[in-house]
Amino acid sequence: MAEQATPTRIESQSKNLSLDEITLPVKDHLQTFRTFFKKEIDTDVFLLNQIIHYLLRQKGKEIRPTLVFMTARMFGEIDKKSYVAATMIELLHTATLIHDDVVDEADKRRGFLSINVLWKNKACVLLGDFLLSKGLLIALDYEEYELLQILSNAVKEMSEGELRQLKTSKLSNMTEERYFQIISEKTASLIAACCQCGATATTNDENVIKQMHKIGLNIGIAFQIKDDLFDYGLDDIGKPKRNDIQERKITLPLIKALQKAPKFEALKIRRLMKKRKKRNKDIDKIVAFVHKYDGLKEAEKTMTSYAELALNDLKSLPVKKGYEDFEALIHFIINRRK
DSSP states (O other): OOOOOOSOHHHHTOOOOOHHHHTGGGHHHHHHHHHHHHHHTOOSOHHHHHHHHHHHTSOOOOHHHHHHHHHHHHHSOOOHHHHHHHHHHHHHHHHHHHHHHHHHTOSEETTEEOHHHHHHHHHHHHHHHHHHHHHHHHHHHTTOHHHHHHHHHHHHHHHHHHHHHHHOOSGGGOOHHHHHHHHIIIIIHHHHHHHHHHHHHHOOOHHHHHHHHHHHHHHHHHHHHHHHHHTTSSSOOSSOTTHHHHTTOOOHHHHHHHHHSOHHHHHHHHHHHHOSSOOHHHHHHHHHHHHHTTHHHHHHHHHHHHHHHHHHHHTTSOOOSOHHHHHHHHHHHHHOOO
C-alpha cells in the first residue's frame, strides 16, 4: 500500500471540465491512434472481423491511451512509438474486459449487449486471446522491446491480481492491505504501464520512466477506488447497480465501514455479504450500513490522497509542457460520474 498524501490541492482546484475539453490537447493524436488501432486489429477471419466491428462500436472514455499521450508530451514529442504503446495497451485492456465479462457472466458492456451474450463464451475467450497476442506481437513488429517488457510485466501482474482475488473469496480473508494489493495488480498495474510507456516513448531518462510508473500506480489505485464507490452511490454508471455487493466483492467503502462499526453490527453485515443470493432488502441494509459508518467518505479521502500523491511526485520531474492538462485528467478520474 502506497504512502498517502494530505488531500488538499485536488479538492481545492475543481475545474469541472468535460473529458472532451480535457483531452483537447491530444485530440488529433487520439484520432490518429484510432486509425492505427483499427488497422492493427484487421483480420481476414470472418467471425473475428464481425466481432471486432461490433467491438469498435463500443467506444469507451479512452483514459488509457490519453494517459499515454499526455505523459509522452510532458517529456518530448509524440511519435510512432507513442501510437504503438497506446495501441498495445488498448488491446490488452480490451482483452481483459472481454475475459472479465465471461468470468462475471455479464450481460452488458458500455450499454451494449456483451460479446459473450451474442457469440457465446468460446468465441469470446478466443477473441480475448487474439487481442492479447496481437497486443504483444505489435511490439515485435515495430521492434519496441522496451514496451514489450513493460506490458508483459503488466499482464503478469493483472493475472496474479485476478487469481489473488479468486483466492480471497471469503469475507474473513479480505483485509485493507490485501484489497490494495489486489487493485494494485488488477487495475493499477495497467495504468502504471500507460504512464511508463508514455515516458519511455519520448525520454531516455530512467528516473522519469521509473517515477511515471509510480505515479501511474497511484492514479490507478485512485481510479479503482472511484469505481468501487459507484456500487454504494446513487449514480447510474452503465452497469447493474450493486454489482459488487451481489457478487460478494469486498471493496474499500465496506472495509472502512466495517472498521468503524460496532462488532455486533459488523457481524450482521458480514453474514449478509456472505449470502449467495441477496434480496433487495439485504442489499439496502448493506448500502445503508456503509453510509451510516462513513465508508464512502473514508474511501473518498483515501482515493483523493492517492491522486494527490501522484501529482506531488510529478512536480519533481522535468515536465516540458502539459502539467495542467495531466492534472485535469486526474481530477476527472476521481470526480467522474460513471
